Amino acid sequence: xxxxxxxxxxxxxxxxxxxxxxxxxxxxxxxxxxxxxxxxxxxxxxxxxxxxxxxxxxxxxxxxxxxxxxxxxxxxxxxxxxxxxxxxxxxxxxxxxxxxxxxxxxxxxxxxxxxxxxxxxxxxxxxxxxxxxxxxxxxxxxxxxxxxxxxxxxxxxxxxxxxxxxxxxxxxxxxxxxxxxxxxxxxxxxxxxxxxxxxxxxxxxxxxxxxxxxxxxxxxxxxxxxxxxxxxxxxxxxxxxxxxxxxxxxxxxxxxxxxxxxxxxxxxxxxxxxxxxxxxxxxxxx
Amino acid sequence: xxxxxxxxxxxxxxxxxxxxxxxxxxxxxxxxxxxxxxxxxxxxxxxxxxxxxxxxxxxxxxxxxxxxxxxxxxxxxxxxxxxxxxxxxxxxxxxxxxxxxxxxxxxxxxxxxxxxxxxxxxxxxxxxxxxxxxxxxxxxxxxxxxxxxxxxxxxxxxxxxxxxxxxxxxxxxxxxxxxxxxxxxxxxxxxxxxxxxxxxxxxxxxxxxxxxxxxxxxxxxxxxxxxxxxxxxxxxxxxxxxxxxxxxxxxxxxxxxxxxxxxxxxxxxxxxxxxxxxxxxxxxxxxxxxxxxxxxxx
Amino acid sequence: xxxxxxxxxxxxxxxxxxxxxxxxxxxxxxxxxxxxxxxxxxxxxxxxxxxxxxxxxxxxxxxxxxxxxxxxxxxxxxxxxxxxxxxxxxxxxxxxxxxxxxxxxxxxxxxxxxxxxxxxxxxxxxxxxxxxxxxxxxxxxxxxxxxxxxxxxxxxxxxxxxxxxxxxxxxxxxxxxxxxxxxxxxxxxxxxxxxxxxxxxxxxxxxxxxxxxxxxxxxxxxxxxxxxxxxxxxxxxxxxxxxxxxxxxxxxxxxxxxxxxxxxxxxxxx
Numbered sequence: 097x098x099x100x101x102x103x104x105x106x107x108x109x110x111x112x113x114x115x116x117x118x119x120x121x122x123x124x125x126x127x128x129x130x131x132x133x134x135x136x137x138x139x140x141x142x143x144x145x146x147x148x149x150x151x152x153x154x155x156x157x158x159x160x161x162x163x164x165x166x167x168x169x170x171x172x173x174x175x176x177x178x179x180x181x182x183x184x185x186x187x188x189x190x191x192x193x194x195x196x197x198x199x200x201x202x203x204x205x206x207x208x209x210x211x212x213x214x215x216x217x218x219x220x221x222x223x224x225x226x227x228x229x230x231x232x233x234x235x236x237x238x239x240x241x242x243x244x245x246x247x248x249x250x251x252x253x254x255x256x257x258x259x260x261x262x263x264x265x266x267x268x269x270x271x272x273x274x275x276x277x278x279x280x281x282x283x284x285x286x287x288x289x290x291x292x293x294x295x296x297x298x299x300x301x302x303x304x305x306x307x308x309x310x311x312x313x314x315x316x317x318x319x320x321x322x323x324x325x326x327x328x329x330x331x332x333x334x335x336x337x338x339x340x341x342x343x344x345x346x347x348x349x350x351x352x353x354x355x356x357x358x359x360x361x362x363x364x365x366x367x368x369x370x371x372x373x374x375x376x377x378x379x380x381x382x
Numbered sequence: 383x384x385x386x387x388x389x390x391x392x393x394x395x396x397x398x399x400x401x402x403x404x405x406x407x408x409x410x411x412x413x414x415x416x417x418x419x420x421x422x423x424x425x426x427x428x429x430x431x432x433x434x435x436x437x438x439x440x441x442x443x444x445x446x447x448x449x450x451x452x453x454x455x456x457x458x459x460x461x462x463x464x465x466x467x468x469x470x471x472x473x474x475x476x477x478x479x480x481x482x483x484x485x486x487x488x489x490x491x492x493x494x495x496x497x498x499x500x501x502x503x504x505x506x507x508x509x510x511x512x513x514x515x516x517x518x519x520x521x522x523x524x525x526x527x528x529x530x531x532x533x534x535x536x537x538x539x540x541x542x543x544x545x546x547x548x549x550x551x552x553x554x555x556x557x558x559x560x561x562x563x564x565x566x567x568x569x570x571x572x573x574x575x576x577x578x579x580x581x582x583x584x585x586x587x588x589x590x591x592x593x594x595x596x597x598x599x600x601x602x603x604x605x606x607x608x609x610x611x612x613x614x615x616x617x618x619x620x621x622x623x624x625x626x627x628x629x630x631x632x633x634x635x636x637x638x639x640x641x642x643x644x645x646x647x648x649x650x651x652x653x654x655x656x657x658x659x660x661x662x663x664x665x666x667x668x669x670x671x672x673x674x675x676x677x678x679x680x
Numbered sequence: 681x682x683x684x685x686x687x688x689x690x691x692x693x694x695x696x697x698x699x700x701x702x703x704x705x706x707x708x709x710x711x712x713x714x715x716x717x718x719x720x721x722x723x724x725x726x727x728x729x730x731x732x733x734x735x736x737x738x739x740x741x742x743x744x745x746x747x748x749x750x751x752x753x754x755x756x757x758x759x760x761x762x763x764x765x766x767x768x769x770x771x772x773x774x775x776x777x778x779x780x781x782x783x784x785x786x787x788x789x790x791x792x793x794x795x796x797x798x799x800x801x802x803x804x805x806x807x808x809x810x811x812x813x814x815x816x817x818x819x820x821x822x823x824x825x826x827x828x829x830x831x832x833x834x835x836x837x838x839x840x841x842x843x844x845x846x847x848x849x850x851x852x853x854x855x856x857x858x859x860x861x862x863x864x865x866x867x868x869x870x871x872x873x874x875x876x877x878x879x880x881x882x883x884x885x886x887x888x889x890x891x892x893x894x895x896x897x898x899x900x901x902x903x904x905x906x907x908x909x910x911x912x913x914x915x916x917x918x919x920x921x922x923x924x925x926x927x928x929x930x931x932x933x934x935x936x937x938x939x940x941x942x943x944x945x946x947x948x949x950x
Contacts, residue, residue, distance in 0.1 A: 101514075102510060102513070102514040103514075105511065105514035105515060106514050106515075106517060106518040107518075109514070109515050109518050109519065110518050113519070128537075211423075214423035214424070214427070215423055215424075215426060215427035215430060216427055217423065217424045217427060218423075218424030218425065218427050218428050219424075219427045219428055219430070219431040221424075221655060222428070222431075222651060222652075222655055224609075225609070225651050225652075225654045225655035225658060226647060226650070226651035226654070227612040227613030227616050227647075227650055227651065227654055228613045229529070229613035229614060229616060229617035230612070230613050230616035230617060230620070230627070230628060230631060230647060230650055231647060232617065232620070233620070233631055233632065233634075233635035233643060234635075234640070234643055234644075234647065236635070237446075237635065237638065237640055237643070238446060309527070312527035312529075313527050313528070313529050313613075313614075316527050316529045316530060317529055317617050320529070320532075320533075320617075320621060321617075321620065321621075331530070331533055332533055332621070334533075335533035335534075335536060335537060338537065340534075340537060343533055343534060343537075347526075347530050347531075347534070350526065350527065350530045351522070351525070351526050351530075354525050354526060354527055355522075355525050358525050570773065572771050572773045572774075572775045573775060573777060575745050575763075575769075575771070575775070576769065576771060576775035576777075577777075577788075578745065578762075578763040579743055579744075579745065579763045579764075579765070579767065579768065579769040580765055580768075580788055580789035580792050580840065581763070581764055581765040581789070581792045581793060582792055586792060590777070590788075591777070594777075594779035594780075595777075595779065597779070670820070671778050671779050671780075671781075671820040671821070671822060672778065672779075672822070673778070673822045
């Protein structure tokens with residue numbers, strides 16, 4: 097079987113699943129609550145369900161909210177989807193950036209001395225072992241439901257990963273590079289600047305991709321359990337009322353955004369590390 | 383020992399000079415046990431962490447950060463039965479019992495998800511048609527943050543044990559599918575060819591080549607999946623469950639009991655770390671033949 | 681084994697053997713092109729040729745790992761249709777299973793054939809002794825060097841009692857000294873085993889290696905059999921054997937086939 101044949105089968109499976117869903121929605125018309133089908137077809141999702149997103153529009157920009165007594169409108173629905181997506185994505189990427197930068201900096205600082213490296217070993221294992229998603233309520237108690245709380249939580253999750261990843265990457269820098277620089281008269285700071293930081297980049301590739309998964313999980317977890325906005329908030333809110341169609345709609349948005357983020361991250365990290373010989377690029381990302 | 387020393391290359395030095403099989407086995411077991419040892423620096427680091435935490439309690443208000451001593455005392459008090467929680471009508475209030483419930487769910491999910499994921503992954507790696515069918519589905523599921531599925535499972539399967547178990551199972555399954563598939567693809571085809579020249583059939587190849595050859599990477603995947611499974615199980619219980627450590631945390635969060643949350647989180651974290659150690663030691667022992675398995679280095 | 685005219689148990693007959701591949705761009709490539717030859721029982725034959733000439737493809741077809749596109753290969757009285765324990769293979773890459781201990785590797789073929797446990801352990805131990813590896817019988821393969829792993833692979837195919845041994849550039853990745861030690865190991869095993877002697881097909885691109893080992897050298901180029909040279913020298917052979925005038929003539933001939941002779945093409949023609 098050739099590669100192209102495989103591609104066609106894969107595409108056919110995709111199309112088949114989409115069509116199967118539509119067919120199922122026609123055959124299985126049970127409703128979980130009046131007006132909400134248990135299996136919402138694509139036609140329902142893009143019309144009625146999309147329109148119902150207007151319920152989550154808070155008003156403004158000349159488009160009145162449902163809460164203010166206005167009818168559901170496509171304008172309000174579109175604005176609602178855009179603003180809630182914006183909230184989620186902003187939390188995700190700001191948290192990711194803060195965690196990545198802070199974690200790498202902390203990791204480099206710890207790796208500076210043999211003593212700190214050794215001392216941090218076991219505590220780091222324990223901190224990494226603390227199940228991140230179970231800590232949502234803790235961050236909520238600390239920061240309330242504000243933006244800063246979400247950022248802190250995502251940043252913490254991503255940061256822990258980057259500290260561990262950086263420590264590991266620094267340990268894996270071939271000693272010969274460092275020795276070479278030292279014999280050429282480089283100071284420790286210069287070794288960090290010119291050898292270690294460039295050398296850990298390809299090693300961190302795995303961490304970067306892993307951290308994206310962690311960031312998605314944490315932003316959703318945080319929005320489930322204490323947020324007034326964002327896609328996760330809509331998802332859990334809809335679940336409490338049994339609006340399966342709205343849940344599907346939001347889940348699809350999540351799938352699209354997550355797929356795009358993975359594709360972009362893959363592309364960017366491949367570009368950043370393109371000088372790395374293939375064989376030494378570690379391929380151990382799940 | 384060898385009759386002809388000129389024939390023995392440098393690597394022989396790696397081997398202990400005792401050819402007795404029993405002795406070699408003894409060495410391996412001892413090295414595995416030794417990998418459990420906690421180095422002195424790690425212990426000091428751990429003490430420093432607790433001291434740092436204790437120091438912070440003088441700066442941060444007690445309502446935000448309980449002192450370590452209080453948290454340890456709380457764990458001891460609530461370990462078997464937590465009187466404070468008995469008002470909430472929970473079937474199990476003790477940290478130990480709740481933890482056991484959560485751990486059982488994680489174990490079921492890791493075993494079931496691990497088995498199904500591995501079988502699918504190996505199958506997909508060897509049968510191109512199966513791969514073409516399963517890849518788009520599982521890769522899509524792989525990019526979906528698994529947590530998105532939690533509300534759906536709650537609606538479909540209720541707040542009992544099984545919606546949490548199913549969520550974690552799907553997560554483990556996807557990871558193991560990817561790991562097993564990659565492991566099978568990375569396995570040098572020379573082993574399979576070699577086995578076939580000895581007359582091995584499909585079943586023999588599966589048992590003697592594919593399964594042992596992919597085991598190190600599959601078990602590595604299990605370990606990674608296990609690490610993530612605890613948090614996922616806990617948040618599934620937070621979102622809707624009758625018991626478990628996540629349920630306890632949810633109840634405690636409702637009454638703003640930060641000391642209790644710390645106690646529950648700490649118990650969960652310690653169990654997760656110990657589970658990882660045990661899994662790591664098991665993996666090292668089972669795959670002690672593997673070049674990448676460095677026995678005795680922590 | 682019914683018809684003695686068409687082969688003793690261990691001989692190999694190639695009848696117009698052809699193999700084509702379809703390249704990635706859709707082009708059809710002929711790797712082996714109408715090879716016919718007969719290799720007698722107990723003969724040590726080297727297949728020599730430049731890389732990419734089709735010698736490994738030919739060997740893989742004898743092993744049954746690769747089907748022929750045309751023609752037939754017969755081992756003994758049986759036409760080759762797939763891999764089987766009657767033809768043992770030593771691969772260029774390390775094929776010793778890392779997840780079995782050394783002794784279990786040597787026993788593997790016998791286990792597949794259903795040899796009782798005690799018997800196969802005895803046989804495996806005997807062959808490990810013959811390749812001087814008794815002391816690592818219970819070691820893991822990762823604890824062995826490349827040369828030792830080759831010994832394990834050789835012990836495994838000999839212990840399995842295959843009538844025909846197929847070796848695909850087995851020593852190409854080894855250093856000079858180890859390679860020569862392994863030549864001795866291989867020849868000793870081949871010559872010491874009880875009659876009937878096993879037939880060996882040995883693929884190499886190393887001219888000296890073929891001259892040291894073979895009874896007969898078959899040269900393959902561009903998928904065709906271009907020369908078939910009998911080597912008339914007694915064993916054991918050494919550096920001096922290789923410098924004998926008749927051996928030098930053969931060497932020049934082989935080098936010419938490999939495209940390595942520049943000024944002295946006449947010796948190849950003689």
